[in-house]
Amino acid sequence: QSVLTQPPSASGTPGQRVTISCSGSRSNIGSRTVNWYQQLPGTAPKLLIYTNNQRPSGVPDRFSGSKSGTSASLAISGLQSEDEADYYCAAWDDSLNGYVFGTGTKVTVL
Amino acid sequence: EVQLVESGGGLVKPGGSLRLSCAASGFTFSSFSMNWVRQAPGKGLEWVSSTDSGSRSIYYADSVKGRFTISRDNAKNSLYLQMNSLRAEDTAVYYCARATTLAGIAASGSGYWGRGTLVTVSS
Numbered sequence: 001q002s003v004l005t006q007p008p009s010a011s012g013t014p015g016q017r018v019t020i021s022c023s024g025s026r027s028n029i030g031s032r033t034v035n036w037y038q039q040l041p042g043t044a045p046k047l048l049i050y051t052n053n054q055r056p057s058g059v060p061d062r063f064s065g066s067k068s069g070t071s072a073s074l075a076i077s078g079l080q081s082e083d084e085a086d087y088y089c090a091a092w093d094d095s096l097n098g099y100v101f102g103t104g105t106k107v108t109v110l
Numbered sequence: 111e112v113q114l115v116e117s118g119g120g121l122v123k124p125g126g127s128l129r130l131s132c133a134a135s136g137f138t139f140s141s142f143s144m145n146w147v148r149q150a151p152g153k154g155l156e157w158v159s160s161t162d163s164g165s166r167s168i169y170y171a172d173s174v175k176g177r178f179t180i181s182r183d184n185a186k187n188s189l190y191l192q193m194n195s196l197r198a199e200d201t202a203v204y205y206c207a208r209a210t211t212l213a214g215i216a217a218s219g220s221g222y223w224g225r226g227t228l229v230t231v232s233s
Contacts, residue, residue: 002154035210035219037155044223045147045155050210056221088155092216098169099145099157099215 003028004089004102011108012079020105022072022089028100032092034072036065037101039086048087049074076107084109112136112222114206119227126196126231132189132206132224140164140184143209145220146191148202148229158204159191160215174200196231203228 005023012018024030036049047056049065052072064075072091076083089102118130130146145160159170159180168180179192189206203226210221 033217037219039155044205044225045207045220046223047210047219047221050219050221051217054218056210086154090155090157090219096172098171099160101147101155101157104154 002103003093003096003100004091006087006089006102006105008103009106009108011110012076013110014079014081016079017075017077018079018083018107019076020074020087020089020107022074022102024070024072024091026070027095028070028091028093029067029072030070031094034065034067035090036063036072036074037088037090039088041085045088079109081109083107112208114208114222114224116204116206116224116227119204119229121230121232122196123233124197124231127192127194128196128229130191130193130204130206130227130229132191134187134189134206134208137208139182139187141212143214144182144189145207145209145215146180146189147205147207147220147223148200149205149226150199150202153202156202161189162214193229196229198231201229201231 033051037045039045052067053065146158177195205226206224207220208222209215210218
């Protein structure tokens with residue numbers, strides 16, 4: 001049972017904006033930075049956002065991250081068919097003394 | 111180019127042991143924190159263990175504490191995961207991943223991943 005909670009699914013049509021939430025607590029999101037990962041079917045995860053809102057080189061600026069209190073969000077603007085994937089938030093947890101992943105959100109492009 | 115290649119996965123009986131390896135190249139291995147992450151079939155990602163660059167700070171998920179041991183050989187650019195007392199619930203693809211920046215995994219997540227190696231625990 002993950003300590004970071006995400007909605008199981010999200011969807012949108014091409015060009016729309018989709019937002020995924022990640023709810024945590026003071027021991028993780030509330031005191032640490034948040035990272036977001038994308039996992040396409042059958043492939044290894046890929047880092048999309050690190051340190052709350054930083055994009056690694058090569059990640060399109062359609063992807064953006066934010067954090068407020070004990071929650072974080074990933075926004076995908078201008079949704080494209082290739083964005084259909086599973087998305088995970090993650091953060092260090094000071095109570096568990098370990099890294100925790102969110103429950104994951106499957107994004108479907110209608 | 112950063113490359114991480116896992117090996118050592120396979121079929122093992124419950125209670126058995128297995129040692130995973132991760133060969134790193136394309137970066138200064140001795141400078142970066144590394145970790146293992148696993149994914150059971152059809153399930154989400156689960157962090158397993160992390161080590162800092164010098165093996166001074168090592169952490170484990172509660173689910174593997176006391177059974178798994180992470181280690182690294184900076185001279186060989188390699189990361190390892192010794193898995194003992196394996197259980198059916200340890201069945202998963204195991205990924206080796208590198209911290210995005212020198213700030214470590216907690217601050218910047220894992221920006222580089224291997225393709226994974228499958229571990230199946232079954233009688």
